[in-house]
Every structure is written in structure tokens, then in C-alpha cells.
Amino acid sequence: MSFYDSAVPAYLQMLASLSAILDKAEAHVTAKKIEPEALLGSRLYPDMLPLSRQVQVACDQAMRGCARLTQNEPQSVPDTEKTFGELKQRLAKAMDYVKGFTPAQFEGADSREVTFPIGGGKTTTMTGQQYLSSFSLPNFYFHVAIAHGILRHSGIEIGKRDFLGAS
């Protein structure tokens, strides 16, 4: 197996499941005549990010993970999405971007050093394997799971099978 298999399929699985979950959320607000913005702006706590930002950050984490592991410059995507449709478009674009990487680009990336910003103007350096396992994937799963949590807390009828993309 290649290091590619530790990264790309995981990002794609969860971006696709997040898109399918947004479909269910959109169907729910339509059926219940809820303003979409009310759900897209929902948070688990006032100082946490709302649903729309959780989706945007999940896309960023997947794209940045692939870019940094393959010595590409991470793309900066403006956070302009205001509707379910726009968020699903962003997810689709992130999936297309992630699908564009090849196993060959990931060769040797597990032991190659990655330097990335950690906030406060600081950077840190670790191997690609450490970057993927200790930073990129946990961050990525965090935002996908919190998006799921916001939707569950708002009464959307989804479950862990939706999170995993199994249903």
C-alpha cells in the first residue's frame, strides 16, 4: 500500500458523506419550512464556528493536507458560501481537487518534512506521517464530526452510518 492510501480515500469518504448529510439537512429545512440560514448559522456554543464554517474548514483541511504532503502550495479559497447549494459546490470542488493527486505524488511523503502555520505567526515542522496523523486528519475529522453534531442537535435525522458514508 502507498502513503496515498492513508490520506486521499479518507478525505474523499468524509467530504462525500458531508455532502450527502447536507442533502438531508436541506430536505429537512425545506419540509419544515425552516429558513436555511437558521441551520447554516447554528453552533453548538456561541464561540464555536457555525455549520457553514465547519463545512468550509473541513474542505480546507482536506485540500491543505494533500497540498502540503505533496509539496504543493495550499490554495486559498474565500469563505463566501451562503446556501446549502453553494456549500455542496465547495465540497464538490474540494473533492475534485483531492482526486487530482496521484499515488506517485505521495511517494516518500510520509518521511518528508512538512512545515505549516500553527497560528500566532508561528510554524512547526514534522514528518508527513506525523502531519497527517497528528494534525491534518484529527482537524479534518473534528470539523466533519462537529458539523454532524450541529445537525443532530438541530433534529436532523442522521446517524453514524451517514457520518461514515455507509448509507
Added chain:
Amino acid sequence: MSFYDSAVPAYLQMLASLSAILDKAEAHVTAKKIEPEALLGSRLYPDMLPLSRQVQVACDQAMRGCARLTQNEPQSVPDTEKTFGELKQRLAKAMDYVKGFTPAQFEGADSREVTFPIGGGKTTTMTGQQYLSSFSLPNFYFHVAIAHGILRHSGIEIGKRDFLGAS
């Protein structure tokens, strides 16, 4: 790098961060004279698992992941914990169990087949890499992130750095 590095450090990082988060939660309920059971029984939605079960399942996922990838029988641990102290003991035991595995045991595990139950009396079979990336890690991170979400929603002052174990 070894396949061990894709699994064991990730489980250990999050089990340790979850234990540290429970310390902060316990300090919070003590300071605010909140009954610990009120927080341990908190859920994001009535049909979701409460905090205590999220912690138990996270432990199970890490232990099962290591066991299945190394052709060991997963241990069954009874879900008896009722206090923060007991949950932290369970996390400590799970960490000890995970630390007991060696890189040699994971050799070839990425391409070796894993068969595991998926509910409803059914099993499924996939390679170790697929099992880790598409099932074990997403399930594991889900429960750690939802535990975090329950605590944030309950007003515990933690952030993503705590989730990552960086603070």
C-alpha cells in the same frame, strides 16, 4: 515509516487529550457545584449517546483497531464507569493496551484482510489499510469529537487545541 505509525500514535494522542479534557470538565463541575452525573449523562440529542458512553466507545474503537489489525481477539470491556475518575481509569487502561503493540505486529497489516462485525449479525472484510482509514479512525474520531462537542455545548472552556492535545 511503518503502518504502526498510521494507527497507534493517533489513538494515543486522542485518548490522552480526551483524558485531559475530562480533567478540565471535572474541575468545572467541582468549581460550579454541578452534579458530575449531569454532565456525564449529557447528550447533544436525546437519541445520541451521553458523554460517558462516548468516552467508552472511543476506548473500544482504539483497542479494537489495534487488536484487529494485529490478528488479536478484541477485548470486551464492561461499560460500568460512573464517575470522571473511573472514565479516566478506563482511558488509562486503553492507552496501556494500545501502547502494548509493537511496530513488528503491524508489519503487513495494511494489506492483510480484516473481518469485523458491522451490526445486524453481519460482518464485512477489507484490507487493514481500508479498515483503519474508512472505519476505525473515522469512528474513533467521531466519538472523541462528539465528547468534545458535548462538553463545549455544556460550557466547558476547552478549544481545538485541547482536542488535538496541543495545550
